[in-house]
Amino acid sequence: MPTIVHIDIPTDDLERSKKFYSELFGWKFEHPPGMPNYYLIETKDLNGEEGVRGGMGLRGTPDQRMTSYIGVSSVEEYARKVEMSGGKVLNKMPVPGWGYLAICLDTENNIFGLWEENENAK
Structure with missing residues (x-):
């Protein structure tokens, strides 16, 4: 989870x-x-x-x-889920050597992040 x-x-x-x-x-x-x-x-x-x-x-x-970041298996997959659930993805980016992140807004305009660990991120 x-x-x-x-x-x-x-x-x-x-x-x-x-x-x-x-x-x-x-x-x-x-x-x-x-x-x-x-x-x-x-x-x-x-x-x-x-x-x-x-x-x-x-x-x-x-x-x-x-900002709190939620660990997920795939930033791409969860970014789609954010949008399908009525939220917004404000920014997605790699953190080279560490992983991928996305900054999102929930339906109440609260900011949160998604984080996917991946040492091969570029």
Whole structure:
């Protein structure tokens, strides 16, 4: 069953946001190579087990908000399902070496993402 696999947090100040989330929730941040303004986030649930993964980067537009990504077997297949269910696909793109994503709107104008893991994405 598709579930939330990633949250993306836009920020105006990476260091301030890292400090806030690490002090508040104990989240760990890793700076991946080749992504100068982006950090991967590691979370744990209340039992200390691995939680939802995430990322944090500089805000792209003034209205950009936190987005949850649902892991799916195929972004193409689920993008069609979004549209057949009355939603909209705003953008689809590869994340080279990581996978494919699509940014979507549900029927209530809430933004969410689809994520397909694929190391061969180009």
